[in-house]
Amino acid sequence: MMNIRHLKYFVATAESGQVSRAANLLAISQSSVTGAIRDLETELGTDLFLRTSHGMELTEAGREFLASAREILQKLDEATKLTRRHSTVSGVISLAASYTVIGYFLPYHLDRLQHLYPGLEVRLSELNRESIEEGLLSNRFDMAVVLTSNLNNPELESETLLKSTRRLWVPNNHPFQRRGKASFEEIAQEDYIMLTVDEAAHTTMKYWSMTSFQPRVKLRTSSVEAVRSMVANGQGVTMLSDMVYRPWSLEGKRIGTLTTDKEIPSMDVGLAWRRGIEFSRPVSVLVDYFKQCYALPQTPFSLGRG
Missing domain, CATH: 3.40.190.10 (Periplasmic binding protein-like II)
Structure with a gap:
């Protein structure tokens, strides 16, 4: 019978594109991931992935199911973290993002952040990559959500969250x-x-x-x-x-x-910031939120990595 474990393993595989990577991110065996996906496909009566030499590619049914799985996990996350709705974390984050990120990635997360951390104010600016990079380097922005696959500035750090085939x-x-x-x-x-x-x-x-x-x-x-x-x-x-x-x-x-x-x-989406910058508490909360959403290793982010 379908359970939360099935959904978590499915979403991790869909977002990483590989069973091995999903297993590493979840700190479980590959056989656990493949078994959960197989059980899910059997219950749903359809293939959710195409198995290729490059990894796992979502079928059309898989892409449609991914949206539902994310919504279910979101509701569960909110239900199990109600205390965070009353978090004392407050402050302003100056966030830059590009056209594609604002149109197809950020709105869902901004809504979640508002519910989980009502004391946070995210001031969002839409700009092209060059303007975002300049803004990060001049400290006009605390953080950016960008297509990390387009970045090439050695003065910036980045963390890819999602690889979109x-x-x-x-x-x-x-x-x-x-x-x-x-x-x-x-x-x-x-x-x-x-x-x-x-x-x-x-x-x-x-x-x-x-x-x-x-x-x-x-x-x-x-x-x-x-x-x-x-x-x-x-x-x-x-x-x-x-x-x-x-x-x-x-x-x-x-x-x-x-x-x-x-x-x-792939088209890669993730976070970018000026190398060596010290994160404020609000920015650290934002970074940790995204890392949790995309099952990335949780590491202290009080300082940018050199």
Whole structure:
């Protein structure tokens, strides 16, 4: 029968992408994780993961179940930590975040933080990566939630929380979808819808450059919803992460996803701060909250790591 252990092991595996990593994060055996996932799939009557040479990839049923599992665990967490609602921790946190993070990652966590720590005030600013980095280095921001896979500044520390798999998006019943896989050579023959926000175009061209092919770009846009609608309506294909994926466009048309013949780097989301900075009590609470959510090792964060 399904229990909380099943849900925790499933979420850890979905977020880490590998049974071995989930087991390490949870400090349990790999067989415990695989057994729990197998029991869960049996009870639900569907496969939640595709087992590949690269790890565990969520099926569409798995992605839908992930949202429900997180909600259940959230409610349990709130129920078992009611005393934290009356926490005496108070103060202001100046937090920066990029477009994708604010749109698809942060709102859920900001709501939880408000309930768990009503004395904390999070002042949020949306900026691009360069402005966020400058703000962290000048102490304008205490912390940032960013795409850590885009960071390259040696004066910043970062902690990745979530690795979101990138896949090929295609309109429903596309020939690629029926086969379940496509090569970069085949994708290069399709019209391509290029997302530009949060350096997505630059990242896309980096992994295309590892092949001998180029995407046939039909449209460049900063709107994820425009990409979603264009793909759903058969105007092209794209490659984006599971975090921004939704199975339906605004017009109610379905979008399918599949893997490619070459591994695409994940989109990594996490925390960033100026190297060596001393965290205030409110910022330490924020950091510990995220580390607990994503089953990262709990270490003292009164000082940034050098």
